[in-house]
Amino acid sequence: MSEVINFEEFKKIDLRVVKIKSAEKVEGSDKLLKLIVEDKEGDRQIISGIAKSYKPEDLIDKSVVIIANLEPRSLMGLESHGMLLAASSEVGPIILIPEKDVLPGTEIH
Numbered sequence: 041m042s043e044v045i046n047f048e049e050f051k052k053i054d055l056r057v058v059k060i061k062s063a064e065k066v067e068g069s070d071k072l073l074k075l076i077v078e079d080k081e082g083d084r085q086i087i088s089g090i091a092k093s094y095k096p097e098d099l100i101d102k103s104v105v106i107i108a109n110l111e112p113r114s115l116m117g118l119e120s121h122g123m124l125l126a127a128s129s130e131v132g133p134i135i136l137i138p139e140k141d142v143l144p145g146t147e148i149h
Contacts, residue, residue: 054109055148063096080145093132
């Protein structure tokens with residue numbers, strides 16, 4: 041089990057549903073995808089290590105869950121503004137997708 045955090049620390053995490061507007065492979069990487077996602081505050085770029093499990097064209101218009109307030113990080117020279125949530129499995133990452141349609145930017149509580 042990971043380190044236990046208190047409720048006040050948990051409240052700092054900004055989990056949101058976003059819609060993937062575009063997705064493409066990152067040149068020079070076999071596992072990274074560059075995603076442009078729609079959020080209530082506009083579009084943001086997220087770099088995610090899901091390319092071995094997902095084709096870019098299959099992700100367009102999908103709603104997914106992200107951590108929106110993660111400090112930006114540079115991967116392969118591209119800045120990522122958030123993190124896509126995915127479950128680890130033997131076959132690779134499995135992205136978390138809401139069961140029903142949700143407006144982009146909807147916060148998860």
